[in-house]
Every structure is written in structure tokens, then in C-alpha cells.
Amino acid sequence: MSRGKRAAGGRTGKTRKTAGVNNFVVKFANVNGSGSASANNLFAKAIFRMGIPVSPHNIFPSNIQGLPTWYEVRVNDKGFLGRREGVDLMVAVNEQTIVRDIESVVPDGYVLYDSSKALRPIRKDVNFLPIPLKDICLREFQHPGQRQLFQNIVYVGALATLLDIDFGILTGMISEQFRGKEKLILPNVHALELGYHYARDHFDCPLPIRLRPSRKARGKILMDGNTAIGLGCVYGGATVASWYPLTPSTSVVEAYGKYCKRLRIDPGTGKRKFAIVQAEDELAAIGIAIGAGWNGARAFTASSGPGVSLMQEFLGLAYFAEVPVVLFNIQRVGPSTGMPTRTQQGDLLSCAFASHGDTRQVLLFPSTPKECFEFAAGSFDIADRLQTPVIVMSDLELGMNEHVCDPLEWDDTGGYDRGKVLGGEQLEQMEEYGRYLDVDGDGVPWRTLPGAHPERGSYFTRGSSHDAMAAYTEDGNVYAEVMDRLARKFAGAGKVLPEPEIQADGASRGMIYFGTTAGAIPEVQHKFAKRGVRLDTLRIRSYPFHDAVSRFIEEHEIVYVIEQNRDAQLKSLLKIDCGANDGKMRSVLNYNGVVISADQIQEAILVDLPEAPEREQASA
Amino acid sequence: MSYIVKPRFHHPQLQKNDLGYTRRDYEGTLTTLCGGCGHDSISAAIIHAVHEMSLAPHQLAKVSGIGCSSKIPSYFLERSHGFNSVHGRMPSIATGANLANRELYYLGISGDGDTASIGLGQFCHIVRRRINMLYIVANNGTYGLTKGQLSATADLGSKTKSGEESQYDNIDLVSLAIDLGASFVARSFSGDKEQLVPLIQAGLSHRGFALIDVISPCVTFNNTPLSAHGYKNTWENNVVLSEIDFVPMRKEITARYSAGKDKEITLHDGSVIHLHKTGSGYDPGNRENALLHVNEYKKQGRIATGLLYINQDQSDFHELADTVNKPFNRLNEHDLCPGGEVLADINETFM
The missing domain is CATH 3.40.920.10 (Pyruvate-ferredoxin oxidoreductase, PFOR, domain III)
Structure with a gap:
């Protein structure tokens, strides 16, 4: 010394x-x-x-x-x-x-x-x-x-x-x-x-645990997911944000506001090309976003479990009346108030089926700040293309913590895709217009905006049953036709949704995961590789699931479904939508409020592997 | 099926307005409400008002909640887009729609259940937020579609047809709106088209949040002699505080009531409101006075009607939010997207 x-x-x-x-x-x-x-x-x-x-x-x-x-x-x-x-x-x-x-x-x-x-x-x-x-x-x-x-x-x-x-x-x-x-x-x-x-x-400095300059993180960025979402909304063309403050979603709208004040001021007049409404509650927050979406502005709200529960009725309206709107759900621990400052992936089922009656909602699952940015910006195109709500499922872990990721990118050559909207001139040329006519056979009808044409194209948007011309109906067959078309639209949604990320090398077992579980996966793979165990992986990035998800399940003897909730919600959804055999799907779950670790995943899978000595111990 | 297409044929000499439209061009589908329902009179007054002021129907958007009242946007202005939303939440839809396109007229239709019970919170906050729109409450003191329960606007002691008596004080939407900062507040009666039509015209032309609370009797469930919202009580106890006449912008002023005229108010779009003498000397420009009068008459079991309060100096939401003049829904990626170069700079701030 x-x-x-x-x-x-x-x-x-x-x-x-x-x-x-x-x-x-x-x-x-x-x-x-x-x-x-x-x-x-x-x-x-x-x-x-x-x-x-x-x-x-x-x-x-x-x-x-x-x-x-x-x-x-x-x-x-x-x-x-x-x-x-x-x-x-x-x-x-x-x-x-x-x-x-x-x-x-x-x-x-x-x-x-x-x-x-x-x-x-x-x-x-x-x-x-x-x-x-x-x-x-x-x-x-x-x-x-x-x-x-x-x-x-x-x-x-x-x-x-x-x-x-x-x-x-x-x-x-x-x-x-x-x-x-x-x-x-x-x-x-x-x-x-x-x-x-x-x-x-x-002290004797430095300690044995110490730092040495590296190149590993050079050229990367360190950013939190909520900031990336707020910025993505600016890039995606959102002009209306309505919200009610709720941890851990609050910083989404704060980031949006911060960037708008820099990037969305009209140079000529100094006026704002955006509006933020702090609403009286989450019901109003999503209502305002839906009203704006109906009238042709790109609009979003951000919330978390308790707020998303309050939005259920309006989400059903937007699904049934086919109004584009984007909701960012920065999930936290439920049920009820739960642990407001801890993380969970617990809203999968309640969001996939949000609202009463037969409803299905489009979900996106980012796993890095870069994807938060891309999915946020892209969600407005998706909502416009499909004319339906898009729920971006982030969580506290991704939203409120900084993560190292690749720099954000933007392609200046691609414009916004506003989907099927008829303008005044197009209406002028048309013989007949029906708001909910499936003209193209893809289940996505054409919409018009208020004020488009003096005499044509107006319709009455409603959450009550309607026919293809948007008129009220209590005819059960007409109702069923509309519901069938909505199902067709949903089934075809995959072509505008992000595809799953697959790493397959012919292994007999695979892992399916999504969102913030992704942070642990490279380490899990590394740990297994050292033991000579290979596992294929599939990261889900959107719902409805792409066909590749069903194929991945079919092609593997055992599939570990890794998620951060108690009830294996993703596994349930895979069973319902992919008809996957329950026997081959095994859950790896974590729901203690902190993000799942590589050790937890490795331990859960090790006891299940036939060649592992741990298995004998576990079954003894 | 309760959607009925109206026959298209009409009298060849129907009067045309400045846009060349007849009143038929402002109608909707056939009503499905009960015969004699006050709400149908409100529809008729809206058609009359909008046609007379030569407002292009596609320049107006109709929004409503749920209930008998909220059905009526189907029965007028078929060439306007409409949005029948969820129960009590019309104000949020109206707010969003208005944010997306500030150039249109917004007409909200709601009822007393929709506004004073399930939607009271949203109502209060749209008033506070000063959204530029006309909000009409078709107020009958009862829930019609669920067969006659008392609503929160039913006066203490008022009885429905089934004999149920209101045990609680009512929520008075007019006082509430004035208190919360609405800049145009009126009350009227569906049976008094002379009074209602100019109020609708003035409310649409007014810049800012306008409320008209329209007593609109429910002939099926709440029109007995003991119903405060019945025809009999409303006719007998209606006190007209201020009567107005409306002259649309660019129209020559031909005052029908010039003899009694005592005040003119020019609205922001150039339209003019004539206030004429009712003998009361009532001044609708004074907020405290308005609240005092409304409450005083209420104590006497009487209903103060007419233009109760107007304030033209208040900024609307868009002015407060300092938004661009061009409607948001016409901004494109060139207007909205900062582009790749800016993003590269932003990346730097996270390195």
C-alpha cells in the first residue's frame, strides 16, 4: 500500500x-x-x-x-x-x-x-x-x-x-x-x-473494475424511448397531441412539445404547426385525437394502463367507425394502480381486444429507441392506410431509461402515406360514393374529409351499426357484412406492418419474444453457445402476426415464449391467432417490475433442456 | 330499420338562398323521433337558420353524443359531414375536429343526459377551452331512449309521466357555462322558432364557444302539467330577457324590429346582432348581471330565455394556442417533417 x-x-x-x-x-x-x-x-x-x-x-x-x-x-x-x-x-x-x-x-x-x-x-x-x-x-x-x-x-x-x-x-x-x-x-x-x-x-486507484476507452459504442446514440417517440411524432407529421399526464408516458408528449417548439414554428408568421391539449382525462384525450383524425389531421395520445383502460370505449368507436388514431401505451405494472414506476408487458390482451364486442386492434412492439422513433413516425401511415387505431406498445423500461442504439435515420425521398382519402376533384368524377364500400376488395374503404365537396362525399360517422353507405341499420345481415369486412381488413394488415425479426439456423428449439426482452437475448444466446446449445429466435414487432410467426412455431419442436407478465399473454394470443399447439409452447415469465434478465431466461430454459443436468434435478 | 330516405320531389318555386340552394338542400333523412318531439323543431330551426344565412352545408360539421338529441344531426344538413360519437363525449370529438381544421363551422348537438350527467366533465372543459363552435343542448329533463328516467337538469319537484319526482336540485347549464367562461350563452325554447333561429345564426357566427340551452319537451315521458320541461310550464313561465335579430355578413340591415331596437353588436365575421327592447333593459354584456338574472328567475320558478351573455373580446382556442392559419389537415410533409439533415444534428445531441 x-x-x-x-x-x-x-x-x-x-x-x-x-x-x-x-x-x-x-x-x-x-x-x-x-x-x-x-x-x-x-x-x-x-x-x-x-x-x-x-x-x-x-x-x-x-x-x-x-x-x-x-x-x-x-x-x-x-x-x-x-x-x-x-x-x-x-x-x-x-x-x-x-x-x-x-x-x-x-x-x-x-x-x-x-x-x-x-x-x-x-x-x-x-x-x-x-x-x-x-x-x-x-x-x-x-x-x-x-x-x-x-x-x-x-x-x-x-x-x-x-x-x-x-x-x-x-x-x-x-x-x-x-x-x-x-x-x-x-x-x-x-x-x-x-x-x-x-x-x-x-484509495488505490483505479480499482480492478475499471474502464478502458473502447470503440464498441462509437457512432451510437444514448436515448430514452419516450423522447424517440416524441421526435417520431414530429417526423411522422402529427399536428395534434392530446393527453392526460400519467407516469411513465408523460415524457412522450413533453418531448413532442419540446421538439415542436424548435421544429414546427412557421418561419413567416412565428405561429405553431402543432397543438397540444392537456385534457381533463384520458377519455377526452383519445376523443380529441379521434376527432382530429376524423377531420384529417394526424393525431395521437400517450398513456399507460389506467389511462388506456379509460380509453376502451373510444377505441371501439374508432375501430368500428374506422377512424385513424395513434395511441402510445407506455406500459407499467398493473392491475389497477399497480406499481406505477415499474415496468411490465401486461397490456397485450387488453390492447389487442380493446373495447367491447368483436374488436381487434393493431399493435406495434418497439424494442429500441430507434424503433420507437421509426414506429412512432410510421404508425401514422399505418393508421391512415388501415383507417383504424394503432397502439404502440412500449413500456417503462424502454420509455424512461436511456439505451445505447444506432443513430436515428430518416429517408427524405418517401412522403407520408395518407391512405385512401378522396378529394373534391375525385368526388366530382364519381358516380356513387359510399363511405364503407369495399371498392378495392382489401377491406379498406375510401374516406372523405369534411368540406371536401359542396354536394358529394358527406357521410355520417357513427358507432352504431351502419351499412356500406354509412346509414344506420339494424339489419343483422348488413351488420355481419360490415363485421366480416373489418375482419378481412385486419387479416390483411400485415402487409403494412413491421415484419418479425428472425434468426433461424435449423435449431429444434426457438425463442419468441418482443419489446424490452430483446435487451437480454444476445447475452442469452452467448451463454447457450458456450454450452453448445443453439436456439433460433423470432422477435415479434407487430400484431396481427405475420405468417412467419406461425411458420416459426410449426418449424420448431419447442418454442419458448418469453414475456414480462404473469399470465403468458403473448402465448395466449399465439394460441388464438396462430392456432399453435399448447404443448410445444413453454412460457418464460417475469413480472417483478424490473426488466427480465439474461440469467432469468437462461435458468428457465436450462431446466427444460433434455441434455442439461439441471433438468434431472428439477424433475427429481 | 329506422333509416328512411326522404322523397326527393319538391315544390319548383322553393326559395333559393345566395348560394342557389333551397331549404331542401339543407334537410336530412326523415326523423324517427316521436311525433311532436321538441327536438324535431330544433332540427327545423337549424335548417331554417343555416339556409337563411346562406352557409354552404359542406362548410359545417355536425357532432353529437348519444341519446334522442344526438340522433337529430341525421335529420338536417345531409351534405354536411356528421359524427355521432359516444355518450357524453361529443366535446372531445368537437375539440379534435376543430383543431384539425379551424376553417369549418362546428355544430354540436347534445342532450341533458349527454351533457349534464355522463358528459358534464367534458362539457365543463370544452367551455374552458374556448373551442369555436355552437353547442346546442336539446334539454327535456328526461332520458327518452331508456324510457323516462329523470335527468340531472330536471328541476327540484318536477314530475315525469310515471310520477317520479325529482328530489335533487338541477344542474343549470346556462349558469354553469357563464361561470366557466363561455363567451356566448343563450336559452331558448323549441316551440319558439322566432327566438331560436336568430340565436342559432348568431351562435354559429360568434367566434368562440357558444351555448344554446334549448328547452325541448319530451312528449312521451315528460310533458305533464307537473313537468318543469313540459310545453305548458315552458310557455307559461318563459321570461324573455333579450330578444335578438340576426343580419348575416354583407347583408343590408333591414331591421324588422327597428322601432324597439336599442343596441347593435357586430360580430367578428361582419354579421350583426340587433338586440331589441323587451322593457327589461337587460344587458347581455355583463356576466355577473347575467348570472344574477338567471338565478333570480329560477328561484321564482321561471325560465330566463334569449341571449343571456355575450363577450366578443375573448380569444378562442386557436388564438391561445397560436396555431397557423392554414388548417392542420392541409399541411403536408413539406410543412411538417424536419427532414434527414436536421435528424443528423439531433443524433449529435445524444452522442
Whole structure:
């Protein structure tokens, strides 16, 4: 030990096999509302800027101030960015949870804590990194707010030394963040330096778990799904957003508004080419979007479980009256209020069949921010083409956490597809117009917009039974014809929906998954490959399912259906729609509110594999 | 099947308006409501009003909720697009439609169940939001389609045909609308076409949210001598606070009631409202006064009608939201999509 520093575990030379250079998990245990979020974000982003793949997760309470909140950052040079169990370094600065937080650290792991107050040593098999955060800030800063806030920046500075974060990147980010508020740059950089120097003078730095600049994340972006959706709505031509604030969907409309204020201002007049209505509830939110869609504007709303439940009646109207509208469902844990700040894929069935009577809704399942952007922009084309609601099924994990992904792309050559809309001139040429006539045989009729023609093309939109001319009818046969046409339209929807992503190599077993489960899959494949096990994969990206989904199930002896809910909702939907044999489909489920991990998937499948010794144990 | 096509033949000398349309061009399908229903009189008043002011039917969109009232958009303005939505939610459909195209006229038709019970929340918020539209409530104090239950606008002590007596205070939509900031509030009676037609014309021309609460008796379930919303009570206790005459824009002012005229109001589109003397000296420009009068007459068991409140200085939703003049539904990708180059810059901010 040189200069009397603490060896901080480096002494034993032992590190956990799973952790090492560019491969570890750091978790921050904070108090909600203490200003930790931006400091923790600074930490994660700095690692990303070193070119290292990183996946930060917020595990936050439904609370404004005072309750415990965690931020978990996985660093993995192979790019395995699903959640991993076990914490290699805990920044334990919340007294409420410190005992439990320390207990969750792996043997030989590290605990950075605020030593301004003595800590009762509760474990001997972890390495403590005491830093008097409070005392340092009391000494260095005058303003009470800064004394609290900068404790977070000080520990980021210390982590820079401990983990070998490029200090220039950190100070550069501080300068970017406070552009326009320059006088805040100096104290922030000072706080970083305080931590940096303290760690350098007191510990053997860097730790065995540390960073090394990489190329793996070069050229990528680090973005959350909700921001990508908001931006996608701007690119997709949405002009009307109506919403009711609800975690975890709120930031969708906030992002849309932020980008609109930059990108949707008419240069000549300074006026806005968008309108956002914060409605009185979710019923009104979707009603406004449907009214706008009916009248030819591209419109959307964003919500989550409780709000989507309230929208059911209107979703049925839009299905039956054939009005384009887009709903972003950023799923959270249900039923009822559930766990509002935790993630789940629990709304599959309630959205696929949203509303009473025979209804089927089009669903899209993004799994990366890039897909959030593409599906958001594309959903308006799909809704217009099919004249029906499109529900984009994201979740809290994707929506509210930042993910490393490829940069967003936009093809300037393709215009918007507004679907079958007849203008005044076309109406003038027509002999007969019927709103719900299946002229083209694809189940999609032609619509007109109010004001199109002085004497032709008007019709009465209704949720009551109607004939092909949009007139009210109680004739059961006419009703059935309309319902059959809607079924035909739905069955043919696949051609405008994203196809499943398939990796098939002739394996006898396969995995079907969707959405945020995708984060864990490359690691699952890697783990199985090491054991000599091969599994084909299919990632579902839309509903109704493409034919390729049925084929994939047929072609495999056993199919593992991996999803994040209790009731195996995707498996049910596959049974209903693909007629899949229940015996060959096996569920891998996770519904504890945090995203499914590669370990969970691997363990669940291992016990089911015939060649695995675990299987004998399981059946014994 | 309750959809009946109307015979097309008509008198060759039907009067044409400035657009060359006869009143027949503003009609709809045959009504399926009960004979004598007040709502049919409202349909007739709408047809009369819109034809007379030479409004092109395709420039107007009809929106409604659910109930007897909400059926009537089928019975007028067949050349207008219509949207019969879900129960109590017409205001949200109207809001969205108005956002998509600010150039059209929007006519909302609702009932007392649709507006004062299931849709009370949406009603309050569309008033607050100042959507530019005319919202007509066909108010009969009862649920007709479900056979005669009392509605939330039924006055305390009012009795339906089955003898059920209202035990609760009623929700007065006129006071509520004035209180929440509606800029045009009127009450009328389906049996008084002279009063109703100019109110509809003025309400459509008014920029901002306009409400007309129309007492419209239900002949089948709520028209007994003890029904507050019956013909008898409405005729006997109707107090006309202010009578108006409407002159569409660009029309020569030929005041039918010039002798009694005491005030002119020019609307934003150039149309003119003549307020004529009723002896009361009532000023519809004063919000507190309007609330005071409506409540005072209500206490006496009387119904204040006419143009009760008007405020022309209020901005509508589009002005508040600072939206472009061109309707949203005519903006294309050139207007709306920032393009690939901008996206490359945005990517940079996430690196």
C-alpha cells in the first residue's frame, strides 16, 4: 500500500469472475428529489462517451421527494446491456436503505459511502470506500442548496478516479450542460475535482473494475424511448397531441412539445404547426385525437394502463367507425394502480381486444429507441392506410431509461402515406360514393374529409351499426357484412406492418419474444453457445402476426415464449391467432417490475433442456 | 330499420338562398323521433337558420353524443359531414375536429343526459377551452331512449309521466357555462322558432364557444302539467330577457324590429346582432348581471330565455394556442417533417 492508501480490494487481487475491465454493475442508492439524477446521468453518459456500451436504469418510487430511488448502470464491452443481477460497486448514500444496499453487493465488491457519519461495519467481505461527502461540501460551499446538490457531483468525481473515467469528458459535459449559465460551471467542476482528488489521495486507484476507452459504442446514440417517440411524432407529421399526464408516458408528449417548439414554428408568421391539449382525462384525450383524425389531421395520445383502460370505449368507436388514431401505451405494472414506476408487458390482451364486442386492434412492439422513433413516425401511415387505431406498445423500461442504439435515420425521398382519402376533384368524377364500400376488395374503404365537396362525399360517422353507405341499420345481415369486412381488413394488415425479426439456423428449439426482452437475448444466446446449445429466435414487432410467426412455431419442436407478465399473454394470443399447439409452447415469465434478465431466461430454459443436468434435478 | 330516405320531389318555386340552394338542400333523412318531439323543431330551426344565412352545408360539421338529441344531426344538413360519437363525449370529438381544421363551422348537438350527467366533465372543459363552435343542448329533463328516467337538469319537484319526482336540485347549464367562461350563452325554447333561429345564426357566427340551452319537451315521458320541461310550464313561465335579430355578413340591415331596437353588436365575421327592447333593459354584456338574472328567475320558478351573455373580446382556442392559419389537415410533409439533415444534428445531441 503506497502513501497509506486503502487498498480497496485490489490487495487480494480477487475480483468476481463476471466483473472486470469494462464489465461491471454500479448502483447508486439515493434519496428521491436530492438532485442525484443529473449527477448519475453524468456518470453514465461519460462512460458512453468513452465508447463503452452502458445501460443505465432508473428504479424510482412513485414520489416527488424523500423515498429511496436507485440508479443502476451496467457496463459491458460485449454490448450485453440487458439487466444483470449483482452489484459490483454500490454508491450507498441513502441512510434509509444503506443496510440492504450493502447486503446486495457481491462478495469482494465495493461500497462507496458518506463517511461524515460513522457506519457500522455490517460486512467483512466487501471493500468500503469512505468519503466524507457532507463534510467536504459543508467546508467548500456556502449555499445550502449547493451543499446538498454537490455531494452527488463529488461522488461522481471520486468514481472518475476509482474507475478511470476520462476527466476531460466529465468537465466537457458540465460545460455543455450549463451553456448559458456559465457561472454554474466553475462550482460544478470544483465539486468534481474535490471528489477526484479525495479518491486519488485515499484509495488505490483505479480499482480492478475499471474502464478502458473502447470503440464498441462509437457512432451510437444514448436515448430514452419516450423522447424517440416524441421526435417520431414530429417526423411522422402529427399536428395534434392530446393527453392526460400519467407516469411513465408523460415524457412522450413533453418531448413532442419540446421538439415542436424548435421544429414546427412557421418561419413567416412565428405561429405553431402543432397543438397540444392537456385534457381533463384520458377519455377526452383519445376523443380529441379521434376527432382530429376524423377531420384529417394526424393525431395521437400517450398513456399507460389506467389511462388506456379509460380509453376502451373510444377505441371501439374508432375501430368500428374506422377512424385513424395513434395511441402510445407506455406500459407499467398493473392491475389497477399497480406499481406505477415499474415496468411490465401486461397490456397485450387488453390492447389487442380493446373495447367491447368483436374488436381487434393493431399493435406495434418497439424494442429500441430507434424503433420507437421509426414506429412512432410510421404508425401514422399505418393508421391512415388501415383507417383504424394503432397502439404502440412500449413500456417503462424502454420509455424512461436511456439505451445505447444506432443513430436515428430518416429517408427524405418517401412522403407520408395518407391512405385512401378522396378529394373534391375525385368526388366530382364519381358516380356513387359510399363511405364503407369495399371498392378495392382489401377491406379498406375510401374516406372523405369534411368540406371536401359542396354536394358529394358527406357521410355520417357513427358507432352504431351502419351499412356500406354509412346509414344506420339494424339489419343483422348488413351488420355481419360490415363485421366480416373489418375482419378481412385486419387479416390483411400485415402487409403494412413491421415484419418479425428472425434468426433461424435449423435449431429444434426457438425463442419468441418482443419489446424490452430483446435487451437480454444476445447475452442469452452467448451463454447457450458456450454450452453448445443453439436456439433460433423470432422477435415479434407487430400484431396481427405475420405468417412467419406461425411458420416459426410449426418449424420448431419447442418454442419458448418469453414475456414480462404473469399470465403468458403473448402465448395466449399465439394460441388464438396462430392456432399453435399448447404443448410445444413453454412460457418464460417475469413480472417483478424490473426488466427480465439474461440469467432469468437462461435458468428457465436450462431446466427444460433434455441434455442439461439441471433438468434431472428439477424433475427429481 | 329506422333509416328512411326522404322523397326527393319538391315544390319548383322553393326559395333559393345566395348560394342557389333551397331549404331542401339543407334537410336530412326523415326523423324517427316521436311525433311532436321538441327536438324535431330544433332540427327545423337549424335548417331554417343555416339556409337563411346562406352557409354552404359542406362548410359545417355536425357532432353529437348519444341519446334522442344526438340522433337529430341525421335529420338536417345531409351534405354536411356528421359524427355521432359516444355518450357524453361529443366535446372531445368537437375539440379534435376543430383543431384539425379551424376553417369549418362546428355544430354540436347534445342532450341533458349527454351533457349534464355522463358528459358534464367534458362539457365543463370544452367551455374552458374556448373551442369555436355552437353547442346546442336539446334539454327535456328526461332520458327518452331508456324510457323516462329523470335527468340531472330536471328541476327540484318536477314530475315525469310515471310520477317520479325529482328530489335533487338541477344542474343549470346556462349558469354553469357563464361561470366557466363561455363567451356566448343563450336559452331558448323549441316551440319558439322566432327566438331560436336568430340565436342559432348568431351562435354559429360568434367566434368562440357558444351555448344554446334549448328547452325541448319530451312528449312521451315528460310533458305533464307537473313537468318543469313540459310545453305548458315552458310557455307559461318563459321570461324573455333579450330578444335578438340576426343580419348575416354583407347583408343590408333591414331591421324588422327597428322601432324597439336599442343596441347593435357586430360580430367578428361582419354579421350583426340587433338586440331589441323587451322593457327589461337587460344587458347581455355583463356576466355577473347575467348570472344574477338567471338565478333570480329560477328561484321564482321561471325560465330566463334569449341571449343571456355575450363577450366578443375573448380569444378562442386557436388564438391561445397560436396555431397557423392554414388548417392542420392541409399541411403536408413539406410543412411538417424536419427532414434527414436536421435528424443528423439531433443524433449529435445524444452522442
